[in-house]
Amino acid sequence: MQRAEDGGRVMPVYLDGSTAPPMADGPVDILALLGDRSTLDRRPAFHIKEAFGESELAAYRRLRRDVFIHEQGLFTGHDLDDRDADSRTLVLVAEDHAGAVIGGVRLGPVADGPDIGWWVGGRLVVAPGARGPHGIGAALVRAACARAEAEGVLRFDATVQARNVVLFKRLGWRSVRPVTVAGAPHVLMRWPIGRIAAQAAATKSALGPLLAALPAPAGFVGDDGAPVPGTDVIAACDAIVPSMVERDPKWAGWCGVLVNVNDLAAMGASPLGLLDALGAKDAEHAARILAGLGRAAQAYGLPVLGGHSQLGVPAALSVTALGRTDRPVPGGGGRPGHAVQLTADLGGSWRAGYRGRQWDSSTRRRTDELRAMTGAVAAARPAAAKDVSMAGIAGTLGMLAEASGCGAVLDVAAVPRPRAASMGDWLTCFPGFAMLTTDAPGAPPLPAGPATGAVCGELTEGQGVGLRWPDGEITEAVTSTVTGMGTA
Numbered sequence: 001m002q003r004a005e006d007g008g009r010v011m012p013v014y015l016d017g018s019t020a021p022p023m024a025d026g027p028v029d030i031l032a033l034l035g036d037r038s039t040l041d042r043r044p045a046f047h048i049k050e051a052f053g054e055s056e057l058a059a060y061r062r063l064r065r066d067v068f069i070h071e072q073g074l075f076t077g078h079d080l081d082d083r084d085a086d087s088r089t090l091v092l093v094a095e096d097h098a099g100a101v102i103g104g105v106r107l108g109p110v111a112d113g114p115d116i117g118w119w120v121g122g123r124l125v126v127a128p129g130a131r132g133p134h135g136i137g138a139a140l141v142r143a144a145c146a147r148a149e150a151e152g153v154l155r156f157d158a159t160v161q162a163r164n165v166v167l168f169k170r171l172g173w174r175s176v177r178p179v180t181v182a183g184a185p186h187v188l189m190r191w192p193i194g195r196i197a198a199q200a201a202a203t204k205s206a207l208g209p210l211l212a213a214l215p216a217p218a219g220f221v222g223d224d225g226a227p228v229p230g231t232d233v234i235a236a237c238d239a240i241v242p243s244m245v246e247r248d249p250k251w252a253g254w255c256g257v258l259v260n261v262n263d264l265a266a267m268g269a270s271p272l273g274l275l276d277a278l279g280a281k282d283a284e285h286a287a288r289i290l291a292g293l294g295r296a297a298q299a300y301g302l303p304v305l306g307g308h309s310q311l312g313v314p315a316a317l318s319v320t321a322l323g324r325t326d327r328p329v330p331g332g333g334g335r336p337g338h339a340v341q342l343t344a345d346l347g348g349s350w351r352a353g354y355r356g357r358q359w360d361s362s363t364r365r366r367t368d369e370l371r372a373m374t375g376a377v378a379a380a381r382p383a384a385a386k387d388v389s390m391a392g393i394a395g396t397l398g399m400l401a402e403a404s405g406c407g408a409v410l411d412v413a414a415v416p417r418p419r420a421a422s423m424g425d426w427l428t429c430f431p432g433f434a435m436l437t438t439d440a441p442g443a444p445p446l447p448a449g450p451a452t453g454a455v456c457g458e459l460t461e462g463q464g465v466g467l468r469w470p471d472g473e474i475t476e477a478v479t480s481t482v483t484g485m486g487t488a
Contacts, residue, residue: 045134046102048143051091059101060093063125071128074182079123083108088115092143094126094136102130105140107148110157111470116413117154117423118469124164137164141171145191152356152422154412154467155475156191165189196465196477199428200395208484221488222403223331224263224387225323232326233272236263238319245278245315248353249285252317253292258362258432260321261300262387265374266331266435269323271300276307279316289317300374301367329377332403332488333384334438334459340408341382342393343446343453344434345373346418356425359418361432365450372449373433380446382437391482392428397436397457398465398478404438405487407462410477413470414456427477 051057061080068079083089089108093101103126110120121144126136148156157176160168162185165175176188207222220227225236238259245252257274264271274297280286286309297304305322348361362370377385386400394410401408410427417426433451438459445453457468465478 060104152424249288250292256319257296264323268378334404338438340457376446376448388434
């Protein structure tokens, strides 16, 4: 693109020889600078962004006033409410090429108090002159759904005017029930968020078919550890994801100890020692893996009894732990009517590089604190116990329920959770130390030292896991079995 001068103004000249409008002072579209008029002509008529600053919010609210008050007569005077005053409420706006706000929608937590992952969208508006084939309203709805899920939301509702229900259904929303808003017929609709089911399926759904032909001790199918027949020994074995061993070897070594000790703890076993098998590209990489493993073994007060090492191979780590108990606590010992308790270490923070996926509290704990947590199941002896695995809290509860031959309901608002974690992240992450136990209502809590425990649900007839919200609604989290391994 060449540039011509016209009375002191810069006049862009496109590659085809035509002259573009004068270039304004300030930022200029890169496509205009390149002179690519055909691409400019194919640009969408709008873009969606989060509203920042009072001018964009004011423009959005003016649109709402013009449409909901003057055009539709839904409100008198104004349509502002408590959600507009909540600092957690987000506003997404659609802007045209000139930067004018031509549509918007808001979303945020449904009520005051802690954000438990239940959000509501609303006040969807499009300027009269911008309606039509561009699909601005549909784009705003899709953007709101994506943003809600990115914020860790597990329930996303909206009250939709009856005439817009078809649009929302076409976008994948589900009708819940008719409601009335501002004297006009609306429908309560819900965006189906399948994050928990997807997490459980991705990590555990293949196990049943894969392991069906292998013999397993009666009563302990799907358990975290395995009783060695004829002894009081419990064996547990876990492999660490190879990509994690490659990029974060010290943390991988620590986790090799952590997950195995937790497996023994879930069965009420006292740990005796560890064996490791590792592969590494060279001695330096192997040393970093072993440094993390050795540090964790020392923190938990366990000897490394032996193992196997191989160099010049892709990164790999597997750890076996041995423990002892003459009365192992099964993962499938729950029954309908049992109370569900979650006991979790809420200290610490997200592991660097694993935000939203791995919570690290154990590296900051003293040995006595770690032993108090890992000895809690042995001290309390609940009917069933399972440590939270990569299936997350909700997925692991589904595994416990499946092994027990029943379903489960989780009271979202009662789940112990760190303030720094969204509910969506917390229910699907690997939480360091977190133990799910079930027992008759009124059973004492686990004596787990610095960990926090709370009754947050119950086992039920049926299968799967539902999330129960403060309004009594139950949404599906896991619709059926998790592993397909069946009842223990």
